Structure formats: structure tokens, C-alpha cells
Amino acid sequence: MYPIRLIAIGKPKGGPLRELEQHYRTLLKAYARLDVEELAEGRGDPARQLKDEAERLRAQLLTARCPVLLSAEGPPRTSEGFARWLGTRMDRGESLAFAIGSSHGFDPALKGEIKEHLSLGPMTFPHDLSRVLFLEQLYRAFSILKGTPYHK
Numbered sequence: 001m002y003p004i005r006l007i008a009i010g011k012p013k014g015g016p017l018r019e020l021e022q023h024y025r026t027l028l029k030a031y032a033r034l035d036v037e038e039l040a041e042g043r044g045d046p047a048r049q050l051k052d053e054a055e056r057l058r059a060q061l062l063t064a065r066c067p068v069l070l071s072a073e074g075p076p077r078t079s080e081g082f083a084r085w086l087g088t089r090m091d092r093g094e095s096l097a098f099a100i101g102s103s104h105g106f107d108p109a110l111k112g113e114i115k116e117h118l119s120l121g122p123m124t125f126p127h128d129l130s131r132v133l134f135l136e137q138l139y140r141a142f143s144i145l146k147g148t149p150y151h152k
């Protein structure tokens with residue numbers, strides 16, 4: 001099982017999105033050892049909040065060989081393209097850590113420091129929906145790499 005970390009600012013509310021997240025986390029157990037870490041939102045005005053979150057995100061993300069920020073501004077990628085990207089990193093044995101930001105996104109300085117940005121599309125989604133979409137795409141990527149019928 002390949003270890004993959006997902007670091008998210010804020011806790012998702014209960015309800016259908018939480019259930020859907022659990023659904024994909026269960027499916028992913030066939031392919032990956034997924035570790036989801038939730039960090040509290042920063043305090044203060046938005047700029048202060050983002051700096052506070054960035055400090056804690058750096059401590060978590062920079063331990064990985066390949067840290068990735070989920071951001072609508074990232075380069076567009078197809079599911080097949082993401083699967084190839086994932087497969088290459090796994091072949092190299094790179095540790096992977098993905099981060100989902102808070103309601104204000106990420107501190108601009110952190111965005112400059114982390115080179116890999118992954119977009120789920122050019123529109124902006126709430127963070128708990130982004131978690132579900134990312135986990136589905138991660139599961140789809142593994143399905144593509146393994147050639148299972150999930151991805152048609």
C-alpha cells in the first residue's frame with residue numbers, strides 16, 4: 001500500500017459529504033495507506049490567518065518529497081494525466097502530501113514555495129467538497145493505473 005497524506009485545514013461538517021468521503025476512503029484502502037490530517041483554521045484577519053495556517057502546513061508538507069497544494073489555479077490536468085503523474089511519483093518512491101486550504105485558500109508565500117499545484121477544475125469548490133472530489137480522483141487514478149473497469 002502506497003502511503004499518501006492529505007492535510008486539510010478545517011474539519012468537514014457531518015452529513016452526505018462526510019459519508020461520501022468515508023466511501024472513497026474505504027475504496028482507497030485497496031491501493032493506498034491514506035492518512036488524513038486536519039489542522040485548525042488560523043485566527044485573526046485573513047492575512048494573519050493564512051500566515052498562521054502556512055506555518056503549520058509547512059511543518060507537515062515539507063517533510064514530504066513531493067508536497068502538493070490543491071488549488072483551482074493549478075494547471076488543468078485530465079484524470080489520465082493525474083494517474084500518469086501519480087504513477088511516476090510512486091515509481092520513484094516519492095512521499096506524497098496533498099493539502100487543501102481554508103476558506104481563504106493558501107498564503108501567497110506558501111503558494112510560491114510549493115511548486116506542485118493540483119487543480120480539480122477552474123471553478124472554486126468548498127473545502128469539504130474538494131476533499132471528496134480529490135479522493136474520488138485519487139481512487140480513479142489508481143483504477144486507471146491498475147486497469148480496473150471503474151474508469152471508462
Ligand SMILES: C[S@@+](CC[C@H](N)C(=O)[O-])C[C@H]1O[C@@H](n2cnc3c(N)ncnc32)[C@H](O)[C@@H]1O
Pocket residue numbers: 069070071072073099100101102103104105106118119120121122123124125126127130
Ligand atoms: C473555498 S476554497 C478557497 C477559496 C479561496 N478563495 C482560494 O483562493 O483558494 C477551499 C480550498 O478548497 C480547495 N479547492 C477549491 N476549489 C478547488 C479546485 N477547483 N481545485 C483544487 N482545489 C480546490 C483548495 O485547496 C482551497 O484552498
